[in-house]
Amino acid sequence: MKLAYYPGCSLKGTAREYDLSTRLVARHLGLELVEIPDWNCCGATAAHSTSHFLAVALPARVLALAEDMGLDILSPCAACYQRLRAAQEELKRDPELKRQVEGALGRTFEGRVRVFSLLEALAQLGEEALAAQVVRPLKGMQVACYYGCLLVRPPLTSCDDPEQPQLMEKILAPTKVDTLDWGGKNECCGASLIFGAREVALNLIKNILHAAAQVRAHALVTACPLCHANLDLRQKEVNRFFGTNFAIPVFYLSQLLGIAMGLNPRDLGLGSHFVDPQRALRMVGS
């Protein structure tokens, strides 16, 4: 399978390890990724809270570029994924908006390329293809798969069941890691509220960590750069603020999969965690 790769801004910055691990895992799974040349920012929350037009036009340009490549898009970042899908749906329903967007882009496009999240792309490879690459089963390790908001909401752009998503569990099944049934998988992490309303966001982060601790998760698994930043980077802050002592490392889905595939931890970016993942990894085989 060959896909147009849209890393987005986060994967070039704070979520560099997500980019590294996604590319590496994809290569080992025979998933060919071609980075979209001259891609632009999807607009994220900044665009759609200021200009509805921009919020559609920015991702529309990415859709158009991929169309030129004749490839469907892989968008690992949950926010980029949601923006691309939302723009796609809006353009489909509103021909007038599409005309305006095309005017702004100075070109036309059909808008028929499909957009996949990392979850969909990996799930499509199938259990057998994944199982074939697993050389270091993670038996003994318990993880809580955390989907957050943008991968599963709103239902129109959801990549899985919005209330009871199962794709990550399905993808991780061949690694023999123990995926837990827990109540926090689609709770909000507070996202960028951490900058404007710190206490609200810290409370939301605490709730997720609490729910994961309740089911004795050794680690959290996510597929969203912002969720990762909040849960990992802010965990110490949560502990200070609420007097808790959470120490739950947060893996990207691609990282955990990479570990099970026996890839070099350094190449997977495992060194950039704020909460040390080593203890969780030691649970393997226990």
Add this chain to the structure above:
Amino acid sequence: MPRVGVFVCWCGSNIGGVLDCPALARAAATFPGVVYATDYQYMCSDPGQKLIAEAIKEHRLDRVVVAACSPRLHEDTFREVLARAGLNPYLLEMTNLREHCSWVHAGEKELAQAKALSLIRRAVAKALRLTPLHPGRVKITRRCLVIGGGIAGIQAALDVADAGIEVVLVEREPSLGGKMVLLDKTFPTLDCSACISTPKMAAVAKHPLIRLYTYAEVEKVEGSLGNYRVTIRQKARYVDHTKCTGCGTCWEKCPVKVPDELNFRLSTRPAIYLPFPQAVPSKPVIDARHCRQLTKGKCGVCQKVCPAGAIDYTQQDSLHEEEVGAIIVATGFDLFPWEKAYGEYGYGRYPDVITGLAFERLVNASGPTGGRIVRPSDGREPRTVVFVHCVGSRDELKGREYCSRICCMYTAKHAHQVKERLPEAKVYVFYIDIRTFGKGYEEFYRRVQDEGVIYLRGRVSKIYQEGDKLIVKGADTLLGEPVTIAADLVVLATGVVPARGAEELARTLGISTDKDGFFQEAHPKLRPVETHTAGIFLAGACQGPKDIPDTVSQASAAAAKAVGLLLREEIEVSPLVAWVNQALCTGCLHCQVVCPYQAIEVVTEGGRRRARVKEELCQGCGSCTVACRPGAMELKGFSNEQILAEVEALCR
């Protein structure tokens, strides 16, 4: 050439104050075919009617035009005048000078006068083309079929039978009783549901005029109003009920244990079983899917222990035919399948999130726990119980748009029962609105609040398991705050949907369903128990969500309608129906496709296929006339020729 008489009514000043009626009559007299025209103050009054009758005789009139008020008001009145004067009543045409002219154009008398004349010209044009029509007559089979043996079907069957009319009652399950017999107490009076419904079940079984089929389904319905031929499939019970004494040895000895669906899998039952102790008939059936003898050919325990020799593993389904004149449909409801829609409540994965009906079984003395309120997961008594309203109701996104009507009250009753049995328990109810429309309902709701039940106005967004607690996250919209409750038991007030198979039965019967799949009544206000298909009536929740009092009232109403029909020897059917010009019909049957009443049948004569209208079924809408390409289909009283003549007359 027909001889038309025109009668212009003043209606006092209603018409006469705006229009010059004598002038209208004078002008009408010059229209072709009109041999007599006159005007009068009140045409519908006794002297007015006499005037028409005498004019018919004196001027040998054979068509009558009455220019007065709306035919919706007085068409029948004037038809009777014609009949009394010895004329076929369908040779009348009315035109509406009052509602459609004088009352609405009072400010423009000149134009109104011209319009009135044009309206009379239209009526005369149509009158010239009227033909005598005769209502059809149909003999009636004096028997009634009732489909469904819940409280609606039971009530309807007893009412019809008590009127001296034979009833055939068909119930799909092994026992009568439906949903009501599963309930513990009924709101708002808290009388015991089984205590008031089981005597009625017994009365049905004993009634000499009721023929009871349980574990049976209606497979085919042929015929029409007054004369239906019904095929009933009696499912194999593998127990000969003529020999069985209901002693119970078999179900005590049966080695199989399967989850009991009537108890929402909260308990088990054997493969040969009586659904519940008060079942009617009180004789068991064998559940073929789980019986070891029937599935694996090894066991035979029940046959060995049966002292009456009633077990027959070779029994097959059998078909029975019954002739009836009317049908009452009382197929009831099922619960909304919330497990498929509500992921936020766990898709049914949490054993301690249960439906309202399952709670009824929990709290029921004859239920799986003997009436103890406990958690299905570990059998402990809950200390915190959360009720969630409107699961599947009033939810366009995941459930149904409509209100299920019974949930507010049954939840109030459940909350009361928790407080009664477990006074220390905390009880929360999440609601959108509280609807307590019935007699004594609001008072009951107040009482429950006074007992310490906490009502929170808001939806529950999520329920998940954490340890042995269920975390319920919701909103209190009155305080504008999110609420989180750690509950031991959550009861979902699950909405009501039509019973499974309702759509299929509607097709079998030729009745229509509404957008939600409930059977459609003929008129929402004035004909609530009739269907659009004459002779078929509705009772209970199959027509829409209903509580027990409403169900029973509707069942009695349906029974009254059926009895009213069946006590007649024969019935008259309107002659304003479609008919096929056999010479023109090509047998394409486009008419059959559009007919909402299955009133068109195929006849083959000399190898040629043609359509024929079943007049007793046709309601006279005329859809078929437009679908007919060769113009063979006509509607009596509204023929193509008549309407085109009206068009031409109006455009002149």
Add this chain to the structure above:
Amino acid sequence: MSVKEWEPKIVAFLCHWCSYAAADLAGVSRFSYPPNVRIIRVPCSSRVNPQFVLRAFAEGADGVLVAGCHLGDCHYVKGNYYARRRLWVLQRLLEFVGMEPARFQVHWISGAEGAKFAETIKEMVDKVRILGPNRLFQEVKDICVG
């Protein structure tokens, strides 16, 4: 006929159960509307053959209205759905041959909507008055007959 004297002539086919009742209600409520409309009662909007509409235009009607029960409320269960489909095709056809859409209108008016009936007639008469006499079909008729 001079232009000054010309008054629009509108033929209305109303279903017995809803729209005819609405016209009755408009009368009972004394909601006045222009006297240019002439009503023909049919049992159901599905009884209206497109041929009737064409005949009305050919005979000199300046506008034709068909009104029935609201969709889903048809007395005959689904007659108005048939009417909608048939008359929609007719509308397209009339537009195609060059008739102004305002001349042929289809409305759903329940028996409780007397005011809506009066409003509908007012609006339609106004529109047809602006369009002027229906010459299109007059020409067709002249060709056919002459």
